[in-house]
Amino acid sequence: MKNDGFALITGASRGLGMAFARTLAQRHCNLVLVARSPEPLHAFANELRRAHPVSVLAIQRDLSTGGAGQVLAEQLSSGGIPIDLLVNNAGFGLRGEFRANSLPRQLEMLRLNNQAVVELTYSLLPGMLERGQKGIINVSSTAGFQPIPFASAYSATKAFLTTFSLALEQELRAAGVSVVTLCPGRLHKKQNGNAVQPVKEKWASIYQSPEQVVDEALRVLANGGGLSVPGALNKFSVFAQRLIPRKIVPRLVAKLSRA
Numbered sequence: 001m002k003n004d005g006f007a008l009i010t011g012a013s014r015g016l017g018m019a020f021a022r023t024l025a026q027r028h029c030n031l032v033l034v035a036r037s038p039e040p041l042h043a044f045a046n047e048l049r050r051a052h053p054v055s056v057l058a059i060q061r062d063l064s065t066g067g068a069g070q071v072l073a074e075q076l077s078s079g080g081i082p083i084d085l086l087v088n089n090a091g092f093g094l095r096g097e098f099r100a101n102s103l104p105r106q107l108e109m110l111r112l113n114n115q116a117v118v119e120l121t122y123s124l125l126p127g128m129l130e131r132g133q134k135g136i137i138n139v140s141s142t143a144g145f146q147p148i149p150f151a152s153a154y155s156a157t158k159a160f161l162t163t164f165s166l167a168l169e170q171e172l173r174a175a176g177v178s179v180v181t182l183c184p185g186r187l188h189k190k191q192n193g194n195a196v197q198p199v200k201e202k203w204a205s206i207y208q209s210p211e212q213v214v215d216e217a218l219r220v221l222a223n224g225g226g227l228s229v230p231g232a233l234n235k236f237s238v239f240a241q242r243l244i245p246r247k248i249v250p251r252l253v254a255k256l257s258r259a
Contacts, residue, residue: 005131006055008032008076008083008124010063010116011090013040016139016187019210020087023218025052032081034072034090036062057081063090064112069119076124082131083124085221088117089139093154106153113157114164121168129175135221136172137180138165142229144183158183169225178225184213185231 007024011017013035021031025048035041038060045058061072076083091113094101117138128134143151144158162181169179186207208231216230 004030005082005084006030006032006057007085007087008034008120009087009089010034010120013037013044015189016184016210016213017087017089018044019214020089020137020217021048023211023214024085025054025056028052028054029085030055032057032059032076032083034059034061034063036060036064063116063120064108066111066115067119069116070123073120073123077127082127083134084128084131085135085137086120086124086128087137087139088120089137090116091139091157093143093151095151095154097150098152101153109153110157113154114160117161118164125172125177128177132176134176135178135180135225136165136168137182137217137221140165140181140183142183142185166227173225178221180217180221180225181227182213182217182220183227183229184208185229185233187213 007020007029009017009020009024009031012021012031012033017033017035021033021044025031031045031048031054033041033045033056035058041058041060045056048054048056059072059075061068063069063072092109094106094109098106121136128136138161140161141158143155144160144162146155147159148155162183165179165181169181172179187210213230217228220226220228
């Protein structure tokens with residue numbers, strides 16, 4: 001296995017994580033792929049090894065368990081796997097009334113969406129700082145820009161991730177580590193293989209492909225990092241919220257959520 005730097009991608013066996021992995025492999029980056037489900041993870045890793053002249057390390061790990069990020073970082077360090085790019089992509093969302101959703105499941109979401117990101121970033125930063133000119137991409141969401149009734153805990157995790165990431169960007173800028181805060185909106189989902197699930201025409205313009213989002217994130221990374229809200233409509237939505245009194249936003253979102 002080559003020892004000239006790797007990109008670590010969490011949540012790498014589906015969706016945006018797979019898109020990051022494919023794009024980075026095409027750019028001849030060595031990869032560490034992390035996911036909870038072993039079979040799709042290892043199948044995808046084998047696919048990338050066959051298609052591209054890169055080293056691909058697949059690690060099955062559930063990052064929603066406490067301390068999993070630190071354990072993963074220690075495993076990489078002991079194995080001599082240097083990380084040049086950290087893509088904190090793993091996460092999930094819960095919809096429904098806060099009081100109706102399972103508490104253990106909501107706490108699992110907080111650990112995966114927030115705690116694992118903090119653990120991995122903190123644990124891998126010393127090695128990244130030694131190597132210099134490295135990067136972090138934190139995958140947040142446009143959901144982090146407003147409170148969302150019926151997804152209250154989820155939007156709160158993304159609000160945390162967005163503010164954490166934007167603040168970290170300024171802390172690390174002088175140290176040569178570029179941080180991208182990626183806030184996509186709705187993404188096209190695949191039904192099977194490469195078939196894209198159809199979207200109702202009236203909503204088609206607000207959906208983006210994972211590949212478009214990845215290209216935008218890597219463009220921002222190459223330019224030194226910063227906030228990335230892919231898509232003109234998403235950018236407008238985020239801007240427009242600043243013009244609405246904050247106390248009114250949850251009411252409007254609640255009506256849309258029920259619709």
